Amino acid sequence: MDVPAFENKIERMCQERVIPGVLCIASDTTGSFQYKKAFGVRTLKEDTPHDLLKVDATMWLASCTKLIGTIAVMQLVEQGKIGLDSDITEFIPELKGLEILKGFETIDGVETPILEGNERVITLKMLLTHQSGLSYQFFNPNIIKHRALTGGETPAIYMTSPDLISTFKTPLTYVPGEGWEYSSGIDWAGLIVERISGMELETYFQKHIWDPLDVRSMTFFPAQHPEIAGKLVDMSLRAGGSTAMGTAVDPNGKMEYTTDTVWNPDMKFASAGAGLYGAPLDYQKLLHSLCVGDEKILENATLDLMFQDHLAPAAKTAFEATLEVKELRAVYGVREGQKVSWGIGGMVYLEDVEGGRRKGTMNWGGYPGLFWFCDRVSGVSGVLASQIIPPGDEVFKGVMEEWEGVVYRNAGKV
Structure with a gap:
């Protein structure tokens, strides 16, 4: 044509x-x-x-947006401020100790999440390539169910939440590096950019990505x-x-x-x-x-x-x-x-x-x-x-x- x-x-x-x-x-x-x-x-x-x-x-x-977020953190990789194999909890301690959601069981008539400990390090590369074990709750019924059972918010949180951490902090859905699920990994990478650069992400994007392109x-x-x-x-x-x-x-x-x-x-x-x-x-x-x-x-x-x-x-x-x-x-x-x-x-x-x-x-x-x-x-x-x-x-x-x-x-x- x-x-x-x-x-x-x-x-x-x-x-x-x-x-x-x-x-x-x-x-x-x-x-x-x-x-x-x-x-x-x-x-x-x-x-x-x-x-x-x-x-x-x-x-x-x-x-x-994910391409832009990835570019921002890769600029920091170029500068040697973080590596692709870095443990991201060094920069986001809020993700330390995340457990893996294996399913649900009923105990005394009460449905309860089955959670298993995780010993595997989550690297920056895993975050950027959706291999971290993290999920988007609106794509994962088990994460929605987990939040409901543990007093968390529904997917409407994405419209009303005041901060990134409460929005995206969920259990893992598999051992990091041993699965793939489209996820919030790059949202977390954006937080890494803010913490390393000392800039709000809006400012960082404008100065280091958009300004050079006018x-x-x-x-x-x-x-x-x-x-x-x-x-x-x-x-x-x-x-x-x-x-x-x-x-x-x-x-x-x-x-x-x-x-x-x-x-x-x-x-x-x-x-x-x-x-x-x-x-x-x-x-x-x-x-x-x-x-x-x-x-x-x-x-x-x-x-x-x-x-x-x-x-x-x-x-x-x-x-x-x-x-x-x-x-x-x-x-x-x-x-x-x-x-x-x-x-x-x-x-x-x-x-x-x-x-x-x-x-x-x-x-x-x-x-x-x-x-x-x-x-x-x-x-x-x-x-x-x-x-x-x-x-x-x-x-x-x-x-x-x-x-x-x-x-x-x-x-x-x-």
């Missing part, structure tokens, strides 16, 4: 509410190929002017920055509800406006795992910098390390098991049978994708319809961004695959 045909198709899909507004942004390292275009409208709210989506729009970036659109606290919040795109929902896995029941349902923002835009702490708001247009500046290897943010030797496969055998087995679930493949944006693993910063491809990503590409995304990729081999990077729930939308995944094919063909990389 050529560019005009793709653009016509996306415009039609937006008009028919098959998808909401979407941003498509990409570039190559030679400077000969750049693409940035907005499709659709900023909001689907009834009785509201349906202003066209603008290319510099603000979105909740969700887990796209970016002013990124913040954890949009309510404090009306110039950023004023460009925020409203969330859209696929009509028909969600499955137990959190994906759309009816993939053909029309898009509707929703007041569910998923993440509280007035959070009280900076989450290095999910908290950033900003312009995907500026996020692409970061991806382009990494792809070019201009060393404004990280040394190329550090990037070489990050873009490698870092999963231990047991962790890889657990990760591959998640990819056997169709709904999770959709959430992760992975094709069935695709060989992928995990690097430091995102998922890494272990083989070429026909007409697209090369072996060694890193990519990930964000909960409400965001996908990014950085292919240092081909010299192509890009971000596809929307604000759509639930995640793992099959229609939007199809758009992502078509758009990526258009990018690689027009950049002359097929």
Whole structure:
């Protein structure tokens, strides 16, 4: 599909509410190929002017934040202030003595968690690659149940909690290094950055990541920055509800406006795992910098390390098991049978994708319809961004695959 045909198709899909507004942004390292275009409208709210989506729009970036949090702590690794094999409890003593949740038992009619001691050190590398044993409670029913039984809060804590520690401190779900589960590890890594640097994460990100790229659109606290919040795109929902896995029941349902923002835009702490708001247009500046290897943010030797496969055998087995679930493949944006693993910063491809990503590409995304990729081999990077729930939308995944094919063909990389 050529560019005009793709653009016509996306415009039609937006008009028919098959998808909401979407941003498509990409570039190559030679400077000969750049693409940035907005499709659709900023909001689907009834009785509201349906202003066209603008290319510099603000979105909740969700887990796209994880790449930034990883880069921040890897800058400290470069400086020798912490090592990938460091025991993270040296910097976060609050995580000392975490036990492993093995299940539940009923004693005298009372259901009680079964907890087992852990002797394994949690390293920084484990935090950054989701091999630490930590979890996100909203992805793990056992952690939700544990909190309920022990007087803890429900997942609504993510909207109301005043601090990171009470939000993310949970039992482990497996022995560190012997499993894989998408987790709060990078949220904790952000706390390490604050404690080593002596800066609040918002300040650190701006000074050491965004200032070198001349970016002013990124913040954890949009309510404090009306110039950023004023460009925020409203969330859209696929009509028909969600499955137990959190994906759309009816993939053909029309898009509707929703007041569910998923993440509280007035959070009280900076989450290095999910908290950033900003312009995907500026996020692409970061991806382009990494792809070019201009060393404004990280040394190329550090990037070489990050873009490698870092999963231990047991962790890889657990990760591959998640990819056997169709709904999770959709959430992760992975094709069935695709060989992928995990690097430091995102998922890494272990083989070429026909007409697209090369072996060694890193990519990930964000909960409400965001996908990014950085292919240092081909010299192509890009971000596809929307604000759509639930995640793992099959229609939007199809758009992502078509758009990526258009990018690689027009950049002359097929």
